[in-house]
Amino acid sequence: MPESNGDSAEARPLASLLLIAFNQQQTIAEAIAGALAQTWTPLEIIVSDDASTDDTFGAMQAAVAGYRGPHRIVLNRNPANLGIGAHLSQLVAMSRGELLFVAAGDDVSLPQRCERVVESWLASGRRLDLIASALVDTDAGGTDHATITPSDLATYRSAADLVARPPHVIGAAQAWTRRVFDRFGPLPSGVVAEDLIMVFRAVVSGGALTLAEPLVRYRRGGLSSRRRALGAAHVIERWCANSRHSLVELPLLLADARLAGQLAAVEAPLTAQLARETLVRDLFATEDRTQRARLLLRARELPLAQRLRFAVYALCPALLAPLFAAKRLLRRRGEE
Numbered sequence: 001m002p003e004s005n006g007d008s009a010e011a012r013p014l015a016s017l018l019l020i021a022f023n024q025q026q027t028i029a030e031a032i033a034g035a036l037a038q039t040w041t042p043l044e045i046i047v048s049d050d051a052s053t054d055d056t057f058g059a060m061q062a063a064v065a066g067y068r069g070p071h072r073i074v075l076n077r078n079p080a081n082l083g084i085g086a087h088l089s090q091l092v093a094m095s096r097g098e099l100l101f102v103a104a105g106d107d108v109s110l111p112q113r114c115e116r117v118v119e120s121w122l123a124s125g126r127r128l129d130l131i132a133s134a135l136v137d138t139d140a141g142g143t144d145h146a147t148i149t150p151s152d153l154a155t156y157r158s159a160a161d162l163v164a165r166p167p168h169v170i171g172a173a174q175a176w177t178r179r180v181f182d183r184f185g186p187l188p189s190g191v192v193a194e195d196l197i198m199v200f201r202a203v204v205s206g207g208a209l210t211l212a213e214p215l216v217r218y219r220r221g222g223l224s225s226r227r228r229a230l231g232a233a234h235v236i237e238r239w240c241a242n243s244r245h246s247l248v249e250l251p252l253l254l255a256d257a258r259l260a261g262q263l264a265a266v267e268a269p270l271t272a273q274l275a276r277e278t279l280v281r282d283l284f285a286t287e288d289r290t291q292r293a294r295l296l297l298r299a300r301e302l303p304l305a306q307r308l309r310f311a312v313y314a315l316c317p318a319l320l321a322p323l324f325a326a327k328r329l330l331r332r333r334g335e336e
Helices: 028-036 056-064 086-094 112-123 159-164 176-186 194-203 232-259 263-283 290-300 304-315 318-336
Strands: 014-022 041-051 072-077 099-104 130-138 144-148 174-178 208-219
Touching: 014 028, 014 086, 014 112, 028 041, 028 056, 028 099, 041 086, 056 072, 056 130, 056 194, 072 099, 086 174, 086 194, 099 112, 099 176, 099 318, 112 208, 144 176, 144 208, 159 194, 159 263, 174 176, 176 232, 194 208, 194 232, 232 263, 232 290, 232 304, 232 318, 263 290, 263 304, 290 304, 304 318
Parallel strands: 014 041, 014 099, 041 072, 130 208
Antiparallel strands: 099 174, 130 144, 130 174
């Protein structure tokens, strides 16, 4: 595909837009159209299917066929599913840009997205290591609603800030520098909260910023949407899924804090979170109630209220049936 010569690399840095998709056959064409419409040059766009089981890759091929615009296009299909973190790491290795934009297969980057972010980065003297933006809340039918504004990342100056008041972040509207990614290394398999990890890395490095201008149409009901829990089993399933990811991500954050020289400020709270997620994993890995009770008794480092909550779900979930029945009734009434 053609690529713009642009001005010098010093004045107009190369940006890379990393568009990842998995089973998003119905939305990927619109996501690609948003990428191709970007006004910033030079720009390379890497469109990658993470071993979808539907025809996402065929829709990708159709969406880029015949493109003759200024951007360099790379089309990739993984033979096996990598997951979000490892998939993004793979695309970073394939890319060449100084700034790396994240894009999802069910969201749409507005045409000015890359240009606004690059301009802000240059205005900072290339100091910042992550720039996020607001988003347009878009429903599954494509109708736009209110603006979603993530946390003001400029107010976070250290790892301690991040742990004390965890920010609201959305990875689909983030861009990182290659240098911060290279400093801390790839995201391993099992990482799904790559947005929080990259914010952490940026804040302890060159800093981060949130632009108030919405630059991404963020689709509700996508793969990242949260499902309502309608029973104790649903809650346990969600806890276990979160635990699997957290047991990968929390040690990574601890390692990143150590590399940044800020481990002392965050080691205690992150280690406490790690203990909680370890208990969740072990608690629901066995059906033996005696073993579950022993695990709860041993977890004295966790707050009593937290252990009691886990105990109800692990030892007598039937007690929760009336609560969830009421929730289901309220939901049905709300949908009428």
